[in-house]
Amino acid sequence: MAASLSVAGTPIPGLLVVRSPVHIDARGWFKEVWHREKMTALGVPDFGPVQANLSYNARRGATRGIHAEPWDKFVTVATGRVHAAWVDLREGESFGATYDVEIDPSVAVFVPRGVGNAYQALEDGTVYTYLVNDHWRSDRTYPAVNLADSTARIPWPISLDSGEAEISDKDRSNPALGEVSAMAPRRTLILGSGGQLGRALAATFPHATLSDSHKLDLTDRAALAKFPWGDYEVVVNAAAFTAVDEAEEPVGRRAAWALNGSVPAALAEVADRHRLTLVHYSTDYVFDGAFIEGGHREDEAFSPLGVYGQSKAAGDLAVATVARHYILRTSWLIGEGANFVRTMQRLATEGKSPSVVDDQIGRLTFVDELSRATRHLLAVGATPGTYNVTNPGPPMSWAEIARRVFELSGRDPADVVSTTTEEYGSGRRLAPRPRWSVLSLDKLGSTGFTGTDADLALRVYLSAPTAGVP
Template sequence: MTDLRIDPTPIPGLLVVHLPVHGDARGWFKENWQREKMVALGLPDFGPVQNNMSFNATRGATRGIHTEPWDKFVSVATGKVFAAWVDMRAGDSFGATFSVEIDEGVAVFVPRGVGNSYQALADGTVYSYLVNDHYQPGKVYPALNLADPTAAIPWPIPLASGEAEISEKDRNNPFLGDVAPMEPRRTLITGGQGQLGRALAALYPDATVVGRDELDLTDEAALEAWPWQDYGVVLNAAAYTAVDKAETPEGRAAAWAANASAPAALARIAARRGLTLVHYSTDYVFDGSDVEGGHTEQTPLAPLGVYGQTKAAGDIAVAAAPRHYILRTTWVIGEGHNFIRTMQKLAAEGVSPSVVADQVGRLTFTDELARATGHLLDSGAAYGTYNVTNAGTPRSWADYARRVFELSGRDPKDVSSTTTEEYAAGKQMSPRPLFSVLSLAKLEATGFTSADADEALASYLGNA
């Protein structure tokens, strides 16, 4: 009996699993799929949902080369096969091949886009597929001819011999030169019309970008009908951000639907489909208490208003998805209407505004937030919550307004200071956290260096 071990192959992601088999005069027993042990050794936690069996009556039965858009864990329940794989994914490894004999002591993990085939070496062989998506009868998936000369698979029983049993369909599959490579799963960006959505779309030009008209995240039927099998990553930039309106009866319901219920639905889909879900949060989930060094990712949630409460609920829901990143941020500035553009306009029009000086934080430019998103995904950083803002000295809104005036050619003294309490007098406003500084230590530990907020502000205004 061998120890459980996993070996790599020349095809990226294709893994050979050597299984311990316990045998005696009665036969044998094996743990064909053991999630905890196998994942600990490096097998992807691919979330199988269906187990299929293929019975092969006689030696020489040959099937493939089939390339379904899901991951597989293949093995034999009885008998033995010669199995072969061809990488059909777009990229440098397209056309790479690997083969191995599979008996009761060997299994193979086959990633999405790698063509799978085998030839029975014994009568009565049963071949097992554990897959992470549901088979759809009648749907046509990419395939490759078993006799493709480029793949040159060394079938132990020659395909032209009378002993090799091949279906007419498999005999007529195309050769490699006529096969369109399988593209990787796509990225979906929700909230595409917002400041952040636009920055993410610029970073991921091949992504599917949707707004509420294309995909209403609060519509259960629309979510169920979406082709999630085509996607691997969801960047959820959709949110209800009318902070003050969220305190009204109408706004409260809309905020809970968009900021809590919708992320919870995406988290359930991500868990079921094995998707990576990136969700964007806010300093409003905290009460604004002054914390030395800034709020960390472990600071207890204590939202003051409805907006913050709904965002906190969304964070809790998203954290239930196995593959999730929650990017908590502050004072977001991008293309479109925002505080910096308002101050720039007032400076140009000769207005001298009064701006709150008791709320302290850092600006976060959307291109920086998008850059951090790409870094976490590309680096394979541990899933979880990360604070993301621009770096530098924390400042008040009044400080930033004065800097905008200065960069616009106005005297910064034209901006006067007020308090949050004074500014809110007579208005229906949601409570604001006064201290919004977030610690960036956890993000920095992943190798990401945040750009300075003051430098980013100057660049932002210079590019206007």
């Protein structure tokens, strides 16, 4: 029996052998089947088991498998011994790799999603037990391989052709390895894919599944419950209500709270239940815009001025409860379609001289920068949490940005007239806006991300076609 807890890898990526102490006395023995703190510290994934199963094998020779399911398993025996074997049935270079080991009460094996699992009882009365992190579904079929497959070459101690080996008809009829369709990896799902950020994310994650409000109504709890979340690993939520001024009106207020508050809360529940990584986007509007040297930091207390910021802050709080989450807080987002930069470019072209506020200070964030930061945080496995994301560069007022757009468009920057927020809002029903929207980028930089200077990004953006943009 093992003297101390240890974890070792195998030729199948992610398949781990755990050897545990078994404490024996005159009464019998005791062992810890699953110890989250100890085992995860040694590299076993914190896989979140939701069900425990026992399989009683009356006689030596009982043989089961080879089955792969879209969930993780943690297998061992409560009594007796088994010869256990695995075949990797996941897409990729390791497809078809095999591993086998004898399991007694001192040995357990972590089996990742998509790896085919089988065993043969070596003693009468063997009890095989396993934890799983999802529930079996009758409406799904899963890959399986014949126990006697010649390419897998599993060395069963008891010949499968002998009278001692007991195998179900179903397992005997499983296909050969060469006939098996490999299990696809869990995918990335982009919600709100029709918006300006969603379109940029789609380009950054070309293999992601795209969903907008026409495919999945995020406000419908029944629709969320039926969605096949088990097929996904990462959910990127780019859906939001962003009409800041409309949010102050009765209809807009309800829509803002539904999309910015209730939907993230529902997605947080889904992410916890299905062990998903949830990516969500926040805004400088969660702050009141008071001057902070160096910019607002990620851990600053919320102080929103209006309904839009309040609803976004509520969504942030909900998403932050998810074990694996990334909240990317941004400001002054610029993508395809109508936006401030394109409007200034058009006015410059038309020979007009706009009045633009000069007392709101921040940095532009181009959607390509935000989607690139999203990919970076996921790729490097950054610590879950909130990260500020804007294009780096000197903070500027909207008026200064307008003048730069005019200059790059061949107009005299002096043609842009400065005004104050109060003057601009006179006679208009506008939501309150933060005056200081600068976000500190130190935390994002500490992950190794290098941002694209805002002025360079602006010049590239302005060089793109503008047809059809108001």
